[in-house]
Amino acid sequence: MIRIAPSLLSADFARLGDEVRDAVAGGADLMHFDVMDNHYVPNLTVGPLVCQAVRPHCAVPIDVHLMVKPVDRIVPEFAKAGASIISFHPEASDHIDRTLALIRDSGCKAGLVFNPATPLAYLDHVMDKVDLILVMSVNPGFGGQAFIPSALDKIREARRRINQSGRDIWLEVDGGVNASNAGAIVAAGADTLVAGSAVFGEKDRAAAIRRLRESLAKA
Ligand code: DX5
Ligand code: ZN
Numbered sequence: 001m002i003r004i005a006p007s008l009l010s011a012d013f014a015r016l017g018d019e020v021r022d023a024v025a026g027g028a029d030l031m032h033f034d035v036m037d038n039h040y041v042p043n044l045t046v047g048p049l050v051c052q053a054v055r056p057h058c059a060v061p062i063d064v065h066l067m068v069k070p071v072d073r074i075v076p077e078f079a080k081a082g083a084s085i086i087s088f089h090p091e092a093s094d095h096i097d098r099t100l101a102l103i104r105d106s107g108c109k110a111g112l113v114f115n116p117a118t119p120l121a122y123l124d125h126v127m128d129k130v131d132l133i134l135v136m137s138v139n140p141g142f143g144g145q146a147f148i149p150s151a152l153d154k155i156r157e158a159r160r161r162i163n164q165s166g167r168d169i170w171l172e173v174d175g176g177v178n179a180s181n182a183g184a185i186v187a188a189g190a191d192t193l194v195a196g197s198a199v200f201g202e203k204d205r206a207a208a209i210r211r212l213r214e215s216l217a218k219a
Pocket of ligand 2: 006031032034065174194
């Protein structure tokens, strides 16, 4: 089963509760929550307060993607605010192993995020501490960017590492995912697709999610 995680980044921020309910009713498996700090990435979005406000409207797990530096200080805040998964960029943490443990100790699943130029070698010594690998197929900071094709090789390499580990680690892809490339992304080994503009950029979210799933069935 492939999980679809609509990214709230492309939702209407003036009515986030309705937006979340709309996407969940339309078949979202997770709610992707992009946290940007105008420091690690050149954009500023939302924090734990908004996560907490959205939580009662969200019948699926909240998948928090931290694009912040430093990381550790904000982790317990998001756990308290109702996050189920918390992922961070290894470059943004001075002590990756410690941050992974902190996330798990807070009761959440822990994810590592790989920018287009970030090597998967960061996984070498922490495979047993990771619940999710997030491969970025754009440079983080903005929705609506074009998918970077070299991500496909990286997804294959991440899938190889996961299979070799024998562990149930999710492989998520984020950036420029749509109905025309989702099939290739899943064929490369992804099991979880983030879609911002391809879902919240469309008027009918249920139809947008259906189109994504149908594209997978055809691929
Ligand atoms: C980008 C974010 C993505 C973004 C994806 O930094 O991490 O989650 O919302 O948006 P689309 O699907 O429009 O590329
Ligand atoms: Zn994201």
